[in-house]
Amino acid sequence: MKTEEILKKNESSDTVKGTIGRRSVIGWFWKVVGALAVIEMGWITSSVLRSSQHSKTDTSKELVDVGMVAEFTPGTVTPVPLGQFHLACLADGSFLALSKSCTHLGCSVPWDEKKKKFVCPCHGSTFDLHGVVLTAPALRPLDYYPVFIENGLVRVDVSKPMRRDAFGPTQTSRV
Ligand code: FES
Structure with a gap:
C-alpha cells in the first residue's frame, strides 16, 4: 500500500471514531434532557394537583x-x-x-x-x-x-x- 493510501485510511478511521464519539455524547445529552423533562413534568403535575386539593379545602369551608x-x-x-x-x-x-x-x-x-x-x-x-x-x-x-x-x-x-x-x-x- 502506498503511504498516501495508508494516511487516507487512518484519517478516515479517526473521522469515524470521532463521529461515533460525538454521537454517543449527543445521545447521552438528549437522554439526560429527556429524563429531566420527565421529572419536571411530574413535579409540575403533582404541584397542580396539590394546589387544587388545597384550594378545594380552603374554599369549601370558611x-x-x-x-x-x-x-x-x-x-x-x-x-x-x-x-x-x-x-x-x-x-x-x-x-x-x-x-x-x-x-x-x-x-x-x-x-x-x-x-x-x-x-x-x-x-x-x-x-x-x-x-x-x-x-x-x-x-x-x-x-x-x-x-x-x-x-x-x-x-x-x-x-x-x-x-x-x-x-x-x-x-x-x-x-
Ligand atoms: S325585612 Fe321585612 S320583616 Fe324583616
Whole structure:
C-alpha cells in the first residue's frame, strides 16, 4: 500500500471514531434532557394537583371560631359580628348558627333578650330561638350555617347560608 493510501485510511478511521464519539455524547445529552423533562413534568403535575386539593379545602369551608362550648348557657343567643350570624345555644345544649338576615327583605335581625325572640326592625317579623317564624311578613325561618365542635371549640362555617322551610335537629351540633 502506498503511504498516501495508508494516511487516507487512518484519517478516515479517526473521522469515524470521532463521529461515533460525538454521537454517543449527543445521545447521552438528549437522554439526560429527556429524563429531566420527565421529572419536571411530574413535579409540575403533582404541584397542580396539590394546589387544587388545597384550594378545594380552603374554599369549601370558611370557619369562624366562636368560643368554647362551656362558655355558652343553654337558652341564650350570642351575636357574632364577624360572621354576621347569631349563635343560639338551645335548651338541650346543642348549637344553631342563625343568619342575621331577615327572610322577608334582608334587614339585619337582632335578638331581643327581654322578649326572648328575634325582632326585625323593618316590618316587624319575629322569630323564635330556633329562627322559626312567629310573626309575618317573613314566611320562612332564618337561614342557618353548619356548626362544628372540635376539641370543645364551637366553629361555624359561614361559606354559605343554608335555606330551610322548618327547624330540624340536623341543623344543630352538640358535643
Ligand atoms: S325585612 Fe324583616 S320583616 Fe321585612
